[in-house]
Amino acid sequence: ALQYNERCSNALNNTKLICNTRGEDLTLSEAIIDLTHLSNQQFIGTEPIRLYFLHQCVPQLKLSQSHPFIIDHHRLRDLGVTIFTWEQAIDMFKSKEFQKKFSVDSNIQLISYLYDSKIDKEIAKLLHRIPFIMDRNKCLQIPTEIFFPSKFNDISWYSNNTQGTYVHEDLMNKLKSDHIKWLEQLGVAFRTDLSFFYHTIIPQASTFINVxxxxxxxxxxxxxxxxxxxxxDDLKKLGKLSLLTKDNTLVPANRLYLSA
Structure with missing residues (x-):
């Protein structure tokens, strides 16, 4: 009976009895059920997920096919088909291999996808843990560990040791206002680094301002x-800062007065 069961198990594992979403035959050990549906999205696709499993060295998985993804079915899960979950997607997003190839345009699409999927209860629970926002080092961060740059041309925006704390410049320029508001709700804040004020505005108070x-x-x-x-006390250092008058001229603040 034991040998019979082993033979049945081997036959089950080695027989191409299921089809991927392209209609190609696969064995159970060649297949992946993608519960995230990210493999269907152009901005992620099949290859990053396939490579993720290759790097994970999953024992039962033999990724000889370039497209191992199949339609989900509870019986296939019961038979031990490998599953790709959002927990694994989070792990994949954190990997250097994934981030090296992930572009700003793909990041825009990922943000848009998650924004449109926010009503999904599973995704909503995980949004604070998913690293899906690209910083200036092209690394993906979770919402509470990255900041929008201030509207100031902040010197810290160009500082090497703070690149990872700010949203990538190209991403910032392409984000829709609805997405920015949503990211703020998730914890991405506008961060004003006062180094620009102290290191640029104050030392150049007499020359910094122009029309x-x-x-x-x-x-x-x-x-x-x-x-x-x-x-x-900081304001006292701005006496020479020029202000724009009603005549559209620049005059130092310490030479102006407020009209009655």
């Missing part, structure tokens, strides 16, 4: 002050 950047710069400084990031 083009005056409105935005002053507005941003006011925002920082209102939010308690610039202290009254």
């Amino acid at each position: 083009e950047n005056a409105p935005h710069t002053i507005q941003r400084l006011c925002h920082l002050y209102v939010n308690g990031q610039i202290h009254p």
